[in-house]
Amino acid sequence: MEDKNLILAKELLEKNEVIAIPTETVYGLAGNAYNEIAVKKIFEIKKRPFYNPLIVHIASVERLDTVAESIPAIAYKLAEMFWPGPLTLILKKKSLIPHWVTGGKDSVAVRVPNHPLTLQLLNTLDFPLAAPSANPFGTISPTQADHVANYFKNKIPLILDGGTCKSGLESTIIGFENDQVILYRHGAISIEAIESITGKLISNTHQDATPIAPGMLSKHYAPNTNTIATSDLKKEMSLYSNRKIGVVAFKELDFEAKNCNVEVLSKNGLLEEAAKNFYAALHRLDKENLELIIIEQLPDYSLGKTINDRIQRAIKK
Numbered sequence: 001m002e003d004k005n006l007i008l009a010k011e012l013l014e015k016n017e018v019i020a021i022p023t024e025t026v027y028g029l030a031g032n033a034y035n036e037i038a039v040k041k042i043f044e045i046k047k048r049p050f051y052n053p054l055i056v057h058i059a060s061v062e063r064l065d066t067v068a069e070s071i072p073a074i075a076y077k078l079a080e081m082f083w084p085g086p087l088t089l090i091l092k093k094k095s096l097i098p099h100w101v102t103g104g105k106d107s108v109a110v111r112v113p114n115h116p117l118t119l120q121l122l123n124t125l126d127f128p129l130a131a132p133s134a135n136p137f138g139t140i141s142p143t144q145a146d147h148v149a150n151y152f153k154n155k156i157p158l159i160l161d162g163g164t165c166k167s168g169l170e171s172t173i174i175g176f177e178n179d180q181v182i183l184y185r186h187g188a189i190s191i192e193a194i195e196s197i198t199g200k201l202i203s204n205t206h207q208d209a210t211p212i213a214p215g216m217l218s219k220h221y222a223p224n225t226n227t228i229a230t231s232d233l234k235k236e237m238s239l240y241s242n243r244k245i246g247v248v249a250f251k252e253l254d255f256e257a258k259n260c261n262v263e264v265l266s267k268n269g270l271l272e273e274a275a276k277n278f279y280a281a282l283h284r285l286d287k288e289n290l291e292l293i294i295i296e297q298l299p300d301y302s303l304g305k306t307i308n309d310r311i312q313r314a315i316k317k
Contacts, residue, residue, distance in 0.1 A: 005158070005160060006117070006120060006121055006124070006160075008158060009021075009121055009158055009160055010121065010124050010125060012157055012158055013030070013031065013032055013038075013125060013127075013129070014032075014125075016031065016032055016035050016037045016038040016041070017031070017038070017041075017156075017157055017158075018030065018031040018038060018041045018042055018045055018156055019031075019156055019157060019158040019159070019160065020134040020145070020148045020152070020156055020158070020159040020160060021115075021117075021118045021121065021129070021131060021134075021160050021162075022115050022117055022118060022145070022160055022161070022162025022163065022165065023057075023113040023114070023115045023118055023131075023162075023165065024084075024085070024086060024113060024114040024115050024165055024166050024167045024188075025086045025113070025165060025167050025168070025169060025170050025171050025187070025188055026133045026134070026141040026142055026143055026165055026168070026169075026170055026279070027133065027134040027141075027142040027143070027144075027145065027147065027148050027159075027162075027165065028055075028057070028113075028118075028129075028131030028132065028133060028134055029042055029045060029046060029131060029132055029133070029134040029135075029156070030042075030057070030129040030130065030131035031129065031130055031131075032127045032129070032130070033054075033056045033057075033067070033097065033098075033101055033127060033128040033129055033130035034096060034097070034098070034127045034128070035098075035127070036098045036100050038130070039054070039098055039100040039101055039130050040100060042054065042130060042131075042132065043100070045152065045155055045156065046132060046135070046136055046137050047136055047137045048132065048137040049137070050100065050103065050104075051103045051104065051210060051211070052103055052137075052211055052214060052217070053101065053102045053103035053105060053107075053108075053109055053211070053212070053213065053214060054101050054102075054103075054109070054130040054131065054132050054214065055088050055109040055110065055111060055130070055131060055132065055171070055214060056097065056101060056108055056109065056110045056111075056128045056129070056130055056131075057110075057111060057112070057113050057118070057122060057128055057129045057130075057131050058110060058111075058112055058122065058128045059112065059119060059122035059123045059125075059128075060083075060084075060112060061076070061079045061080065061083050061112060063128070064076075064079065064091075064110065066094070066128070067093065067094055067096075067097055067108055067110055067128055068089075068091035068092060068093060068094060068108055068110060069091075069092050069093075069094050070091075070092045071091055071092075072176050074176065074181060074197075074198060075089050075091060075176060077197060078174065078194070078197060078198070079112075081197060082189055082193075083111065083112040083114075084112040084113060084114035084119065085111075085112070085114045085189065086111075086114070086167050086169070086170070086171040086172060086187055086188035086189055087111060087171055087172055087174065087187075087189050087194075088109050088110065088111040088171040088172065088173040088174070088185075088187075088213070089109070089110055089111065089173075089174055089175070089176075090107050090108070090109050090173065090174065090175030090176070090182075090184060090212060090213055091107060091108060091110060091175075091176070092106060092107060092108075093105075093106060093107055093108035094108075101130050103210070103211070105210075105212060107175070107212060109173065109213055109214065110128075111171055115162055116162075117160060117162045118160070118162065121160070132214060133170065134147075134148045134151070134152070134159075135147070135148070135151050136151055138217075138219060138220055138221075138222055139151070139221075139222065139223075139224075140221060140222070140223055140279055140282045140283055140286065140314075141170065141221055141279050142279070142283075143164060143165040143168050143276075143279045143280050144163075144164050144165075144280060144283075145159050145160075145161040145162070145163075147279075147280075147283055150283075164276070164280070165276070166276065167188035167275065167276065168188070168275050168276035168277065168278060168279060168280070169187055169188040169275045169278070169279075169303070169306050169307070169310070170185065170187050170188065170214075170215055171185075171187045171188060171189070172185060172186065172187030172188060172189040172190075172191075172194065172306075173185035173187065173213045173214070173215065174194060174198075174201075175212065175213065180202050181194075181198040181199070181201055181202070182201065182202045182203075182204050183201045183202065183203045183204065183205060184204060184205060184212060184213035184215075184216060185205060185213055185214065185215040185216060186205065186305055186306040186309040187215075187306055188275065188303070188306065190301075190302040190303055190305070190306070191302075191305065192301070192302060205309070206218060217313070218313060219313060220310075220313040220314070221279075221310045221313050221314050222313070222314045222315075223282050223285070223286040223293060223314060224286055225246070225285065225286050225290050225291075225292065225293050226291070226292050226293070227292070227293040227294075227295060227314050227315045228292065228293075228294055228295070228315055229294075229295045229296075229297050229311045229312070229315050230294060230295070230296060230297065231296075231297050233247065233249060233253075233294065233296045234255050236294050237257065237260065237294060240291075240292055240294070241258075241259075243291045243292055244260075244289075244290050244291045244292075245260045245261075245290055245291060245292045245293070245294060246260065246261040246262075246263070246285035246288060246290045246292070246293045246294070247260055247261065247262045247263065247293070247294050247295075247296075248263045248265065248278075248281050248282065248285070248293065248294070248295040248296060249262060249263065249264050249265065249296050250264075250265055250266065250269060250274060250296050250298050250299075251264065251265070251266055251267060251268060251269035252264055252267045252268075261284075261285060261288055261290065263277075263281035263284060263285060265277045265278055265281060271298070271299075271302050271303040271304050271307075272303060274298065274303070274304075274307060275303045275306065275307060278307055278310070282314075295311050295314070295315075297311060
């Protein structure tokens with residue numbers, strides 16, 4: 001990426017404009033986290049309800065205490081292990097973080113993204129960036145710059161193109177209450193990896209009224225096309241043989257699929273590859289004017305558990 005784009009990004013953000021930035025998870029819609037004008041613009045552009053908090057992005061773990069306080073030792077241990085990376089921590093916010101960022105709560109979601117372009121940008125700024133995914137509220141998350149462009153066209157002044165997101169799933173969100181470590185969102189770091197440091201997690205991943213973290217709403221990450229999930233792809237496809245359907249398969253099919261669009265997430269059934277390709281597959285199928293998308297559920301462990309979580313939220317009525 002040319003330096004002039006980073007210079008332009010810095011200038012726009014300092015003027016409280018909102019731009020799109022790449023991360024290793026998904027593209028983000030970013031603005032000055034300290035400025036209420038910029039933060040309100042994010043909510044308005046996304047059409048996101050104001051009670052749904054945003055994630056604050058900082059340049060390094062050394063800047064954590066600029067946005068949060070009363071930080072438990074286990075939070076620093078997790079940060080040291082997984083930052084920069086797709087881990088978001090829910091912590092007590094400092095007073096300079098506007099309530100607009102946190103959905104009116106006294107906690108703030110914070111992480112250090114693992115993308116060289118965005119880290120370079122963050123290191124030039126005097127403020128952190130509030131940045132939810134760069135898509136209209138509830139729709140498929142963007143993992144490529146053209147996904148963002150298709151969503152917003154002329155609604156934002158700049159999209160920093162950092163290529164395809166390497167993880168392809170949102171960050172895992174972890175919080176701390178009464179000496180307990182809580183999972184608020186499945187993400188690109190597996191629960192098994194987190195629990196190797198924290199011990200057994202308490203799970204609290206669904207909250208529709210007043211979510212403490214992003215990604216907790218029942219309906220989210222959804223295509224416009226009617227979507228269903230199945231553990232028996234061949235059988236489910238046979239029920240819709242006379243319909244115009246799309247299929248998201250975990251690995252290469254061992255049967256012939258006629259008259260349908262098939263997206264294979266990983267030819268050899270690799271969970272990390274499937275995660276990287278998942279949202280892009282949904283984007284492609286959602287543009288095909290299909291009657292139905294059928295998604296194959298993945299093995300329910302590691303990143304398969306995260307993808308299954310996204311599938312369930314996508315098909316929620």
